[in-house]
Amino acid sequence: MSEKKGFLGKLISGLTKTRDNLKSGIDSIFSGFSEIDEDFYEELEEVLIMADIGVATTEKIIDDLREKVKEQKIKEISVCRELLIRSIKEQMRVEETAYEFEHEKSVVLLIGVNGVGKTTSVGKLAGQLKAQGKKVILAAADTFRAAAIEQLTEWSNRANVELIAGQEGGDPAAVVYDAVNAAKARKADVLICDTAGRLHNKKNLMEELRKINRIIDREYPEAHRETLVVLDGTTGQNALAQAKQFGEVADITGIILTKLDGTAKGGIAIAIQSEMHIPVKYIGIGEKIEDLQKFDADAFVDALFTTSEHME
Template sequence: MPQEQEEEGKKKRGFFGKLVKGLTKTRNNILGGVDQVLSSFTKIDEDFYEELEEALIVADLGVNTAMTIIEDLREKVKENKIKDTAGVRELLMEELKELMKNEDDLYEFTEKKSVVLVIGVNGVGKTTTIGKLANQYKQKGKKVILAAADTFRAAAIDQLAEWSNRAGVELISQQENSDPGAVVFDAVQAAKAREADLLICDTAGRLHNKKNLMEELRKIFKIINREYPEAHKEVLLVLDSTTGQNALQQAKQFKDIADITGIVLTKLDGTAKGGIAVAIQTELNIPVKYIGVGEGIDDMQQFNSEEFVSALFEE
């Protein structure tokens, strides 16, 4: 096995270990309730399904998602003629994997010249996410440029500058309070001139002032489409998983503003609310593309539904 593949394998195993550890609180939250229901019922009846649904709702999967899961479980229990509750646990795992399954072409933007717009409210780990992505793709031999288009917060520009230094990538920025559109314009020209593989743009996260944010994003999209029509466009929404159902509400609001192509879920390691990942993917039909389980530069990886569910059930 070539050394590169071996290294990659080690990294993956390392990340899976972190995932299992990081999802401890979520696992206890989801499985604690689920296993309690499974062990306290001997037969599969209406009461059983009701209790199980409640356990899923409590575990931050949300009402709609819990109802969807229970409906599917009923069908499959009938189909497979399952009589004992232990068999339901297996089915639940399969059901979650199915719900979380992503298409194969989700990361095509990393294979072609792309502009990645990163959106999300302040404090969710947006700038850190950009730094980690930049670092990851730089390590893979990609030419990455960052654009500091969140000109509203002085700290955002400084923070991004720090990450660009750490990752060893170029940053295009202007003064605080300058026009975000102008920053993106400059960054697009730089990306084209230097033949960058990825241009990653930070944006302001003022959801309470939705109208301004919409205008700002619309202007940014217009500039990118006009100046760089051939680039693949990606819009990643960063959500803080510790906020649970609130993250789902944010996602709904941002979905009204922008055409989101993927979700980045941060801070999964410190929360019992990781079940929100299932709710977001199921209810909004937006794929979770990256998850973060720690502070380290390598603690964010592409999302893998098999691994996520296996880590939840500690298989």
């Protein structure tokens, strides 16, 4: 549990900027208004949008709040605050089935543009699964970025898992083909593939992913499939736009949101989950292997709305 506790502490401190933005705005609304009227809702809406929760998601949250206030005939502002927090948590619940791939023979593809922490996330995920006693194989299918193969080699050594790599500039699908066959031959539990992320050239990316998926379908049809998009939490609304673009070229099953330490845009986690109906499955808040963890909606929202003293 200490690792989980340490992560929660890091999450709380990492979300300080987001929380300060959100909390000061919300505190001033809840102390400045004595009744729940139209002005109250409007101000609340503005604060949520400014915290990068996004327009569409904010509207959902406010509508949900209005409905509950009406239904339950609520007059007290303080009760309204609890309802608001509950409503945000409801937007973010991750189903238990989200992590089924951990318990089945599976192939996990990580996609995302360069610089978002994709290769690092592959390494961290491999390390965690290995620590759970899984047999993990990595595929270095990002053959375009020179440093990607080196970086992944380093992670595979650190996590003590096998890496299948090709030549720099080689065919990513060929690497995946070799990796799938290695995974089957060595009876691996999970094969994790690092892929190139070039959104500016969507057509190529689409072709590449199609080819990779075809190979996995053909060579390893029984494998559980997971496609995770890695997004940089510091980019706020831009991360949401990227998620949507990747959604056009791949069948995304989940999101890894990295670099949430020190950003004022942590609210984007809520927006992505709510607008795309794709769960944020992991969040990253640092460099170490244990700094990537399964997403816990309650802990996240509590970290956004609670001061550190309350968390002790």
